[in-house]
Amino acid sequence: MSSERKAAARQRRGVWALGAFAILYLVFLYLPVLFLPLFSFNDSRFIAFPLQGFTLAWYEEMLADDAMLNALGNSLQVGISVAILSTILGLLGAKAVTRYAMPGKEAITAFIMLPLFIPEIILGISILILWSALDFPLSLMTVAMGHTLICVPFAMAVLTSRLDGFDQSLEEASLDLGENAWMTFWRVTFPLVMPGIASSLLLTFIVSFDEFLIAFFLSGTEPTLPVFMWSELRFPSKLPRMLALGALILLASCVLVVFAEWLRRRGVSDAERGGGYGIT
Amino acid sequence: MSEQAYIDIVGVTKRFAGGVKAVDNANLGIKRGEFFSLLGPSGCGKTTLLRMIAGFEFPSEGEIRIDGQNVEGVAANYRPTNMVFQSYAIFPHLNVRDNVAYGLRKDRLSRSELNKRVDEALNMVKLQGFGARQSSQLSGGQRQRVALARALIKRPKVLLLDEPLSALDKKLREEMQFELRQLQQNVGITFVFVTHDQEEALSLSDRVAVMFSGKILQVAGARQLYESPSSRAVADFIGSINFFPGVVKGIEGQEIVVEAEGLGLLRAPIAAGTGGASFKPGSAILVAIRPEKLSLSVEPPPGNAITVKGTVLTSAYLGDRSHYHVRIPGREAPVAVSGTQSARSLDVLHAHGTDIYLSVSGSSVILLPPD
Numbered sequence: 001m002s003s004e005r006k007a008a009a010r011q012r013r014g015v016w017a018l019g020a021f022a023i024l025y026l027v028f029l030y031l032p033v034l035f036l037p038l039f040s041f042n043d044s045r046f047i048a049f050p051l052q053g054f055t056l057a058w059y060e061e062m063l064a065d066d067a068m069l070n071a072l073g074n075s076l077q078v079g080i081s082v083a084i085l086s087t088i089l090g091l092l093g094a095k096a097v098t099r100y101a102m103p104g105k106e107a108i109t110a111f112i113m114l115p116l117f118i119p120e121i122i123l124g125i126s127i128l129i130l131w132s133a134l135d136f137p138l139s140l141m142t143v144a145m146g147h148t149l150i151c152v153p154f155a156m157a158v159l160t161s162r163l164d165g166f167d168q169s170l171e172e173a174s175l176d177l178g179e180n181a182w183m184t185f186w187r188v189t190f191p192l193v194m195p196g197i198a199s200s201l202l203l204t205f206i207v208s209f210d211e212f213l214i215a216f217f218l219s220g221t222e223p224t225l226p227v228f229m230w231s232e233l234r235f236p237s238k239l240p241r242m243l244a245l246g247a248l249i250l251l252a253s254c255v256l257v258v259f260a261e262w263l264r265r266r267g268v269s270d271a272e273r274g275g276g277y278g279i280t
Numbered sequence: 281m282s283e284q285a286y287i288d289i290v291g292v293t294k295r296f297a298g299g300v301k302a303v304d305n306a307n308l309g310i311k312r313g314e315f316f317s318l319l320g321p322s323g324c325g326k327t328t329l330l331r332m333i334a335g336f337e338f339p340s341e342g343e344i345r346i347d348g349q350n351v352e353g354v355a356a357n358y359r360p361t362n363m364v365f366q367s368y369a370i371f372p373h374l375n376v377r378d379n380v381a382y383g384l385r386k387d388r389l390s391r392s393e394l395n396k397r398v399d400e401a402l403n404m405v406k407l408q409g410f411g412a413r414q415s416s417q418l419s420g421g422q423r424q425r426v427a428l429a430r431a432l433i434k435r436p437k438v439l440l441l442d443e444p445l446s447a448l449d450k451k452l453r454e455e456m457q458f459e460l461r462q463l464q465q466n467v468g469i470t471f472v473f474v475t476h477d478q479e480e481a482l483s484l485s486d487r488v489a490v491m492f493s494g495k496i497l498q499v500a501g502a503r504q505l506y507e508s509p510s511s512r513a514v515a516d517f518i519g520s521i522n523f524f525p526g527v528v529k530g531i532e533g534q535e536i537v538v539e540a541e542g543l544g545l546l547r548a549p550i551a552a553g554t555g556g557a558s559f560k561p562g563s564a565i566l567v568a569i570r571p572e573k574l575s576l577s578v579e580p581p582p583g584n585a586i587t588v589k590g591t592v593l594t595s596a597y598l599g600d601r602s603h604y605h606v607r608i609p610g611r612e613a614p615v616a617v618s619g620t621q622s623a624r625s626l627d628v629l630h631a632h633g634t635d636i637y638l639s640v641s642g643s644s645v646i647l648l649p650p651d
Binding site: 167169176178180 | 336356357362367430
């Protein structure tokens with residue numbers, strides 16, 4: 001009897017410890033992030049407690065800072081192009097490796113995935129050397145190309161898993177019912193892979209948007225937002241408006257993540273409704 | 281192949297990467313309006329042959345003609361065939377109505393005409409009122425009906441069915457077999473049906489092609505396949521059977537005299553399922569006897585049936601019939617016997633190990649070339 005009670009007590013303690021750990025973990029993870037919006041409303045140029053009162057001044061300053069908005073614009077431009085380009089490339093690659101038998105398929109896949117495992121600083125420097133050797137001017141385009149290199153593996157991974165679990169006879173059925181390959185893609189493959197395409201777009205956009213090293217080496221005179229922020233950190237007076245911008249980006253990413261998760265879940269329940277076609 | 285054949289498969293071979301022959305020199309003529317089955321164990325090439333008719337695979341050699349047209353190089357979307365897939369391949373993002381209407385986009389029908397066609401198709405498979413359902417809300421049997429309606433609405437010349445019943449439970453499968461047969465008779469379309477289930481093939485089809493490792497072994501109706509198989513493989517695959525290796529002793533008029541393992545000298549009419557093989561005295565032969573053609577008796581049976589003495593090793597009561605294993609001298613493997621009502625009394629009369637007489641009439645004996 002008593003040993004049973006001891007075991008129960010031990011189990012209760014275990015649950016308690018696990019709960020405490022989880023809370024500590026979340027605090028550790030998110031507390032620093034929460035300082036960002038907190039201090040962005042603080043009425044003081046110095047990032048220090050105690051808080052000095054509420055202000056929207058930093059947000060006004062941010063909106064007036066053309067260089068910063070310009071950098072934000074650059075980042076959006078690069079991020080959107082990279083998301084679209086790498087998702088298209090990833091979709092083609094994923095379709096090829098999941099639908100066609102070809103020699104050296106594993107090797108090709110590994111080769112496409114390789115940039116994930118090369119330190120970005122190495123990639124950044126190598127690409128920089130390449131462009132200087134070719135006398136190619138650095139611009140947002142060179143940044144976007146560098147980002148595409150590291151984003152295609154993400155797109156491939158997301159889309160391959162989606163296409164892999166996809167009953168191939170669905171595409172055959174469409175052909176059999178008289179549609180050609182393009183209409184089959186449009187009427188069957190695309191709607192079923194749509195949630196995967198959306199997650200790929202979001203994921204690759206975010207990877208590009210916050211990438212620093214490659215952008216630092218390749219951006220030339222047009223900085224992306226991370227590069228711009230890094231260069232502005234030297235001026236303490238400009239820090240609060242960066243907190244304001246950071247807070248807004250944080251909010252936007254939260255909205256994006258929730259949206260992406262909603263899309264993914266909708267995809268999963270589609271697959272469940274599909275009754276075992278296993279669309280992941 | 282023949283003039284009346286609607287689907288002509290002439291010398292078709294399909295080689296896959298690595299040189300594996302999935303289909304090996306297949307020759308076949310399927311008639312218009314026929315319910316034709318391709319039957320064989322998994323991996324025998326029946327699905328590959330079906331997929332070549334559909335246009336999903338292309339022959340490495342030979343040609344396929346549908347209604348007199350060589351379909352070489354014609355893609356699936358231009359063939360007058362439609363297919364019911366093993367997985368049914370119901371589009372999960374579309375409801376029943378849109379699934380059924382999928383193939384009509386190019387026909388550019390008016391809305392009322394389209395609705396009429398879809399309703400007709402749904403009626404045909406008894407799915408009236410299911411149009412708005414999502415595919416996830418359908419049972420296995422209903423999915424199968426949607427797949428049928430979706431294919432038939434195209435008014436194909438040939439409907440191809442790839443093991444369409446294998447995913448259903450036994451009771452539903454029997455129901456659907458019956459309905460499929462009725463449907464085929466109503467629409468009058470040529471059905472080509474792939475299955476590994478011999479009972480299904482025999483009960484549904486006008487004719488069956490039995491396939492083994494890429495080769496078509498025999499094409500015949502159900503009765504002929506069962507009563508006169510042309511080879512050991514077919515005899516073995518369709519139903520159960522006992523094989524007795526033997527030697528031809530002589531030919532006397534319409535009768536052949538054979539010395540077979542455990543049976544001794546026996547006489548059988550040559551017409552009895554010789555499978556077209558010509559037997560010469562001294563050559564090896566295979567005597568095959570179905571378990572239900574054998575009878576057991578306590579006394580030697582009257583008349584001139586082939587009779588040997590044996591002992592019952594095991595018996596199993598199966599309700600409508602009983603199964604016995606009988607040991608006969610001169611043969612190692614026991615002989616399988618299946619008896620109906622009349623043989624039942626033996627269960628009571630004879631414990632295992634008693635002597636009984638095993639007999640079969642000469643006309644029930646199947647004579648096959650050795651392997």
